Amino acid sequence: MESDINERQGERTPLDKLLSDIALGSRQAFEKLYRDSSPQLFAICLRIVPQRSEAEDVLQEVFATVWRKASQFDAERAGAMSWLAMIARNKAIDRIRSQPRPQTFEPLEVAQELADPAASPQRDAQAAGERERLEDCMKRLDDRRRSLIRAAFFDGSTYEELAARVGSPLGSVKSWIRRGLLQLRECLER
């Protein structure tokens, strides 16, 4: 897969090295990894779990998991920051799914952009390359598919919640998102 080739060519980032030290039990490396990555991971958790004290709780879980599972990180398969980010998303989504969620969503304008990708800092060359490709492919989706996928990704909304937010039938929302995902895959593997 292209992203793997991309990653193999890139240099090992400091986060990779920290994770392999953590796998050997280095608390110093863990503390450094926490300093370097926790603001980004906290932001990811907060988008999905907006209540701060809950998001802080989730972040604790994320790092407890990182400490336990650092040995499972495989630099050949994923960038370190991507690996960490997906743990954070997973824990945050688990959290909101495990409790009844108040239906207090902003209605979603279908073509609305939820964040300005150009405004965020580039973290390292490898991540930047992957991001650029994904952004490029996201841009090729039609507005409706793109904004639904972004809303799902950043807010952790279910199909049902998204259907309520856009005021469209559940079947249509599923269909738009599924087509969007398959189109995205096709574009990324081109």
Add this chain to the structure above:
Amino acid sequence: MNSSADDAGDLGGQEPPSDELLAAEYVLGVLNARSRLAAEARNGVDRSFADLVGAWQRRLAPLALEVQPVQVPRRVWTRIQERLGWSLERRIHIWRLTAGVAAAAAVALLAVDLVPRWTQPTESETQLTKAVTTLARDDGTPGWLATVDAQHGTVLMVPVPSAADAQGRAAELWLIPPGQAPRSLGAVSIDRAHTVAVPAALRADLTGRAVLAVTLEPSTGIPHAAPSGPIIAKGVISL
């Protein structure tokens, strides 16, 4: 079933989606609680499904880096250390640094009282049910199970058998009342269950707020005045 965009019908219908789409939906996070649990369970046991999930994680992860970093309150790091059991070790470390020769000498004077005896369980222990305290290792697995009898001043220690320390150090049990220095309860076995007698002076400290910890110490001179080796297991007393 591994269908592509073309053979997946109208994609919004009631029929279950292909594995490819299910993996994508799981990673994207659009599944409701029940479907998500099912997908998660499959991800744990079905290698080919897990590969699909991994591929979708790699595809979508870069999006997560778009979010602007947010400063994390300092308390989160403190709590993570607590959760991993590191703050307790720091407390012991600080005590080690501050406790002087005087403290060691004072404890030595009490050593007659402190020498613990491995005794047989009393009859009452066989008749009553008691809470079990887990002394967990760093990775969360149990190292010892302890049953504390505050009334009789005994602690039954049941080890989950482990390899002996490569450096020949012995396991030593400590009672750590809240806010206080660790007090030695003597040696504990790493492969045999036995009862530790708690010196009369320390019995009042066998409360649900105190911690039992096991450290690795030189095999001579037990009970030591203060721990010098690493904590290998610990837990808050359950009564």
